Amino acid sequence: MKYGFWLPIFGGWLRNVEDEKMPPTFDYAKQVIQSAEKWGYDTTLIAELYLNDIKGIDADSLEAWSTAAGLAAVTEKIEIMTAVRPGFHNPAVAAKMAANIDHISNGRFTLNVVSAWWEEEARQYGGAFTAHDERYDRTEEFLEVLKGMWQEETFSYQGKYYEVNNAKLAPKPVQKPFPRLYAGGESDRGKQAIVDSCDAYVMHGGTVDEIASKIAEMKVKREEAGQPAFQSFGMAAYIICRDTEEEALEEWKRITDVKDSAGYAGYQDFVSKSQLEQQVKRNDYSVSNRGLRPNLIGTPEQIAERIAAYEEAGLDLLLLQFSPQLEEMERFSKQVMPLVEEKRRQLLK
Numbered sequence: 001m002k003y004g005f006w007l008p009i010f011g012g013w014l015r016n017v018e019d020e021k022m023p024p025t026f027d028y029a030k031q032v033i034q035s036a037e038k039w040g041y042d043t044t045l046i047a048e049l050y051l052n053d054i055k056g057i058d059a060d061s062l063e064a065w066s067t068a069a070g071l072a073a074v075t076e077k078i079e080i081m082t083a084v085r086p087g088f089h090n091p092a093v094a095a096k097m098a099a100n101i102d103h104i105s106n107g108r109f110t111l112n113v114v115s116a117w118w119e120e121e122a123r124q125y126g127g128a129f130t131a132h133d134e135r136y137d138r139t140e141e142f143l144e145v146l147k148g149m150w151q152e153e154t155f156s157y158q159g160k161y162y163e164v165n166n167a168k169l170a171p172k173p174v175q176k177p178f179p180r181l182y183a184g185g186e187s188d189r190g191k192q193a194i195v196d197s198c199d200a201y202v203m204h205g206g207t208v209d210e211i212a213s214k215i216a217e218m219k220v221k222r223e224e225a226g227q228p229a230f231q232s233f234g235m236a237a238y239i240i241c242r243d244t245e246e247e248a249l250e251e252w253k254r255i256t257d258v259k260d261s262a263g264y265a266g267y268q269d270f271v272s273k274s275q276l277e278q279q280v281k282r283n284d285y286s287v288s289n290r291g292l293r294p295n296l297i298g299t300p301e302q303i304a305e306r307i308a309a310y311e312e313a314g315l316d317l318l319l320l321q322f323s324p325q326l327e328e329m330e331r332f333s334k335q336v337m338p339l340v341e342e343k344r345r346q347l348l349k
Helices: 026-039 064-072 091-104 119-125 132-151 188-197 208-224 245-255 267-273 300-312 325-335 337-348
Strands: 002-006 043-046 079-084 109-113 155-158 163-167 181-183 200-203 232-238 317-321
Touching (some): 002 232, 002 325, 026 064, 026 325, 043 064, 043 317, 064 079, 064 091, 079 091, 091 132, 091 163, 109 132, 132 188, 188 208, 208 232, 208 300, 300 337, 325 337
Parallel strands (some): 002 043, 002 317, 043 079, 079 109, 109 181, 200 232, 232 317
Antiparallel strands (some): 155 163
16 A cells, blocks of 8 residues: 555645644645655645635635645655646646656656536636536546647647647656556546546545445456556545544544534535535535545554555555644554554465
């Protein structure tokens, strides 16, 4: 299992807790990622939203790509996975920026392709926001341009959404043929776009059975499309690790005490503008990305046991959320990671 974490660019992950002691500043993000390298984390995911989806649209948040470039220069080992939303970017320019950050990081930059869901944010920032399936049509064109710019000496493209004429991109990315493309989606149209155009599949939090079913489905779709196997299957999850199960459950109750707050500004757009496989209630939404659904809640031993079950189901990447970030990341690295590794060694005997 590889361990990743969501970079806390919004000031936290809890919509019902006003101050999580995780300031949305570059200095704090730098402290988190440099600590994560020491503690054995493999990946960080930097979400791309121009409005703060967790603490409310008037709250501070960091911009993803400039943050990624800054962190690439002050880290050495960790993968920096940054979201990209086609409706907000010129793909040729995005290809150039990504290649540059790949050089800054010496080949550690990857992309999480997101087709977007927040209509109000698109209105405020001038992003393209269309019907659900059309967003994936745009995404597929966007990725064709990215790949062409990264691989071809001179690249031209004429599509419905994008046009590129005899464009040159140098230097090319460090990674060959190009940086890994992650993506998540639950609709039939979204899954097909991921099967046809991306390298790895990432999922919202789900039960072991739900995740095993999704992995099996995507493996079949990939094989039927004549594509090579996905390079990775990842899942979002929120960690509550405590010395006793009772303490963990008390924390769960505290953070899911749903109350009206600015953090729910995007809730209706998320549930109505996406095509989701499971109904998302306000209780689920109180922690981002359905992070409580995997139930990685309890003692270190209980959490390690559940992680081992996900690994058995075919999951190889966890994209974790913590609050407060530094303290809980360190606890997880020292108390849970070694137990998972021990369980793996026991299975191999």
